[in-house]
Amino acid sequence: MRSVSLLFLISIVLSNDQIPGADQKRPILLRGGTLHTVSGDVLEKYDLLFAEGKIITIDERIQPSPETDVYEIFGKHVVPGYVAGYTRIGLTEISAVKQTNDHSEVGDINPNVRANVAYNPDSDLIPVTRSNGVLVVNSAPSSGRISGQSSVMMMDGWTWEDATMKHPAALNLNWPNMNFDFRKNIKKNEKTQRAEYIETIRKIDHLIRNVRAYHHRRNAKERKAEHKQESDLRLESMIPFIIYKEPIHVKANDIRQIEAAVNWANDQDLNIVILGGRDSWINPELLVKNNIPVILLGVQVTPRRRFEPIHLPYKLPAMLHEAGVHFCISLNPGYPMDGHVRTLPDEAMKALSWGLTEDQALRSITLSAAEILGVDEQIGSLEPGKDATFFIAESEPLTQTTNPIKAFIQGRELDLSDRQKNLWEKYKEKYRRLGRLTE
């Protein structure tokens, strides 16, 4: 047993690029912390033991074995790593610079493109984001009609393969616009717009039929050599989602889109998740009845319509929870929000402020997100058997000023420095030399 002072372990911020965490070699016992298990109660003065990247035991008092490092964390909080349900982390560096953007493939139908293979593990966004406790993100392609496959990524690793937690996480589909302009004196009249919409859906339906046929023919037992189905990456890539009903994330904010997407999923017998869901308060029953989860993209946003209650978006999570809709909170990516994933806890706090319970608020950016992304076996809560992916902070998690002092992903301790802290340090030195800073 080796007792280690936590102060000593606070990451050294003078490192340059952040070096990925080393695999956990020795078991670590966190002693006496407040454990926000999320799956269960908040356990005060509890011990948590993790080894080889997994949580082993959580108990009031755990006797450490001799090879265990023990961290005394009395009064400190252990929180499962936050999970952002929809981001472009790793796929963009500077939103306005095209060369750094890898989230939008050309064309409408790109089910075969995979987010994780383009995930840049050395992106500066990763350390900045995880500094606020966001340890796992779903990185998603976002262009066209079918954008591609998203991947659940850990915010640590030497390569994208190291960092991949789950792939594919989901197929991303942007539901077509249904906000038809029905004025008479416009170029494209309502009828044409509707026809175009229907045509779009028909194309998707045909694509799905082709996927089923492709799968069928590929698996047909009796076939002659010359009858071989030749390969089609697009169709093949959709098999998990169409045949095995892996989730499809459908971006839909307008109530008409939401309702249409749900009906479509029922007709096609597919599993979907609503991405966005700004209007979901209008018909939450539909989502409950069909057991369709929602990834909300932002709580701190302005209402869509002037006549809506001004705090409606703030209250939306509470409304969905009350109605029984399964949801999690993420942020709306895109310029200038791509680098703003670190504010995820703020969104949950706002929801808590406007009626969501404390348990649910924390859950909405941890376990609920993990469940919707299908990674709740590994992360999202503090439970024996799950990954040791959590952070330690001096204060309650849903507090505005909370800064993680230590974080682990699968037991690997993270370097919590980042580009911004480094710049801070650099310029402290400038002002020290100018005699403007005495520290």
Place this chain on the structure above:
Amino acid sequence: MIPRSIYILLVIAALRAQTEPVKDIHRNDPRVWALTHAMVHTEPGDSIKDGTVIIRDGQIEKVGRYIQIPLDAYEIDMEGAHLYAGFIDGWLQIKKDEKVKSPDDHWNEKIRAEYRAKDDLKLKEKELKALHSIGITAAHVVPEQGIFKGKSDLVILNDDMVSVAKGVSQVLEFKTTGWSDRGYPNSLLGVIAVMRQTFLDAEWYLRSLEIFEKYPEENEPLPLNPSLSELGRYHANRLPILFMTKEEHSALRSLKIAGEFNLNPWLLGSGYEYRRLKEIAEFNPFIIFPLDFPNKPKVNDPHIALQFSNEQLKHWDMAPDNIKKVFDADLRFSFTSGTLKNKKDFRKNLQKITDRGLSQDIALAALTTYPAEAMGVNKTVGKIQPGYIANLVVTDGNYFDSRSRVTSIWLAGKEKYISERHKPIIAGKWELEIDGNAYDMEFFVPNTYTKTEELRQKALTTNKLEGKIKIGDETLNLIDVRISNKVIEFKVKGTLLDLDAMLAFKGEVKKDKFRGEVYDGSKKGLSFNAKRTVSIKPIVREKEIASSTVLYQPEGAYGLDKDLLSPNAILIDNANIWTCGPKGIVEEWDILFVNGKVDKIAPDISVPMGSALVIDGLGKYVTPGLIDCHSHSAASSINEGAQAVTAEVRIRDVLFADDVNIYRQLGGGLTTANVLHGSANPIGGQNAVIKLRWGSGPEGLIYKNAPQGIKFALGENVTQANWAGTGRYPQTRMGVEQVIRDAFRAAQDYRHRHKTYERNSKAQRKTIPPRKDLELEALAEILEGTRLLHCHSYRQDEIWMLTRIAEDFGFTIATFQHVLEGYKVAERLAEHGAGASTFSDWWQYKYEVIDAIPYNGTIMANNDVLVSFNSDDAELARRMNTEAMKAVKYGNLSEEEALHFVTINPAKQLKIDKWVGSLEEGKDADFVIWDGPPLSIYSKVQETWIEGTRYWSIDENAQLEERDKTERKDLIQKILSSKTSSYGKEMKPNGQTPQHHHNCLIDDDDLMGM
């Protein structure tokens, strides 16, 4: 006001006939007519029954009841007809403007005041006919292109298109073309600035011409500018300046300009005038109203209904009452069919407004005497009186009953056929007499046409009837009843006359009688008579009634329907007061506000019972109203980016008091905002510091204590680095520096020029004065220290650079905005004395913000820089308190100090800290009551007050929510159950408010801050 100097051309077709050679052989149609036995509506409110009108050579010679018909006049019996003076259409816009280009044109091709629309007036036969068929005999012909479009004429719509009034008005439009147009101006901001500068230029040009003509040897020749000289003439003589408006906001903007330049304003109305009628009526504009009302919004699908805002649903209900309200406000107006695709809808809409309360006399005046008077031709047009041009409308009934027909019109004494009169209605009971025997006969609408009132009505008026005759107890049906025009035919079985034959009747109708012959194949010449015994009553039309919907300020959701709470004195007891002033934070103290000012802050204040509104502050927190040093809310236009330097444009010209974000931000405790021009160009426009006075008009938002300011911008936005760009200079930071230096040098030269001129009295007499240039004025004010400079910036190099320019020119930058690398050069900022208004934690979105860090605010503050946090975003602006908290999270600032970032510090940066930003005795009573610590995300605003008036409260908000929900439901119900229809444009659904995320995107018209 009658503009006297308009040419009045009493020139009728005859004149042309005098000058034009004859093509074949001479035509000389007789031109003397006597129209007799008509109902003559000589002018609104006056008519002559059984009157006679004598027309001679295109003019009216005599009108009266018992007048002698001149011997040479040919009489036309107009029994049953109504005669009106020919109607005037107030707005006929030419379609294709084929103005010839000239080297003398104004440099800006959007300014073409010398152009005359009539030059390109071409009407297709069909268009002309459509106008004639609703009684239009003359039209106000207006130009189409540009901002200063040119001149209009009043034209008689006859073959010769004679102008009765030439150069009636100058027509102006707030024409915005957006980013795709590289020609200046492309935004509302720019358009208004151009209007202002051009009026100034016109004044200057006239004066200069005068001097030049007197002292040609003392001056360089003045280039010809017909556009400016024409405009100058209109301006100097107060001839009408006609502004095209789209809604009430553009009306207010027009009138503001009119006020500034003492113009005689006319408006092309929008139908929304009722929303800001008081303000509009102050300027007494003459308004040309398109008779065009919104169609019924599609609300039968609940989801589509969501697309309509409350104010749109209300507008559908209230729009047809607008004109009556405008009349009640004592304004005069004219009508136009210009916007109607189907001109027949003109009369239907006219009926709608008379149904709803506008008297028919006023409606007639708006078609005749009002426009005639406004255009200065009230002695020749608009009445049926001797000396007037013989423009007439002939109808077979009251024109304002849309079922009557226009049968012909007279254009300068020449009749033009329009349609047949209504046929006599035959249906009803008649007495048929043959050979001295009388029978009861009846005509009625067959069953097949009685399904709907409309069908029945149609059958009645077109005489699609069946009939029967009674002989004793027996009834004989009439067979093959056919009524065409005045001839009536039917057959009856011979039993009627005890004959074994079929009897064919054929007769001619005259009023309530008809007579003719019966024919059975043998007998000839048996005649019959019929006279009406019972006539059928015409169907009574269901009249529309005026809307009873209540107007809000501003109109729509959360608009105010009553006065705000505004007590003389307010006492908050036992509150935690974060003063942001020298008193710091005090717990369980009292604060008293009197007459809109902070009166006292003390541990215990007592006031006489009932003398103050007392608020229990126990457990509550009171802070100053929050201040946002960088906002784009409450403005209709953000960027004029067509030029690199646009110091002349002003946000205050485009303030939009209806922006619901004002209300939402009040709900977040914001009371003051610095509304800035965008960052599209190095030298942008002038900002406006506003107080969030929800319910006021745009002028009411302006915070008058705030010094004037301007927005500059540096870096990628102005070099157009992040999009294809327009190639506009500058494209590099090097060029940006030069553009700014150049502008300041030009401003110095400009001031010098004016000052030398002002000192030299001889020059003032003999030389052309230097021109007033609003752009250089604004720049010179910066140099003189009377205009605050707020500069969008990111990188340290550009920040450093601008401080050096300022120092070279001897002034201080008020604030750097965004200033995300300010932390790298904090000592420079401190030394220069510039404030820094930054973001809490934004970074990454473009290359120049790659080094942005959330510690920026703290580092700068710790280095003696005055720091504020701003929003640049409608959503962030309603949670400035939690933005401030980020300085605690990242920089370890105290919460008290962090609150200063959104209160006293921005107040100091805007130089308004004498009045706002902290709670100190004598300062404005701008305060927020919170239910918890002010920076906490878990605290909520309870009330927001500005200068002692409560603009927002959490309870009131709940009531407004409920009110609007109910109103919305009621309106939708009203639309669903409404049987009437309106004729006009469909409203573009505007239910969804734009979602500006950090105002940084290049969307269609705006490139904003970030």
